[in-house]
Amino acid sequence: MSDVSGASSGSSSGRSGGRVFGVPRICHCGVQIMELVSKSSNNPYRRYYRCGYAVSKKLSNDNHTFKWVDEAYLDEIEALKMKNASLAAKLETVTMERNEFERIVFENVQMKLEKEIFERVEEALVESSSTMKKMMVVVVVLCMVMVGFSKLFG
């Protein structure tokens, strides 16, 4: 912060007027940006951002940060719009992929469930018929035994 003159004469020749995207916070010289109101006849009462160093030295036509506040806000809004658009697009693809995935999973589960229920019912039918047969056999055998006993002791 103290070596301002050295910094401004140094590496910053590439930027014309210190133009930055969005709201500037710190000038390339390292001094904080101030928000001021224009008193020029071209832009009366138009607010602008200006390097604090340039303001304190009353510099003009220098390469320290200068930017109209409304232009900075427009930048920020544009950036937000772009961000929103890309986010919305991303969200859409993600939701689409998720919906597709859920649909596939759901179909698979449904198919599995249907298959399983079908198999279970078949199994149950086979089992019940075989146990019924077994029980019938048991009942028949018991009847025969009882008949035999009653004949023996009757």
Ligand SMILES: [Zn+2]
């Ligand atoms: Zn500056």
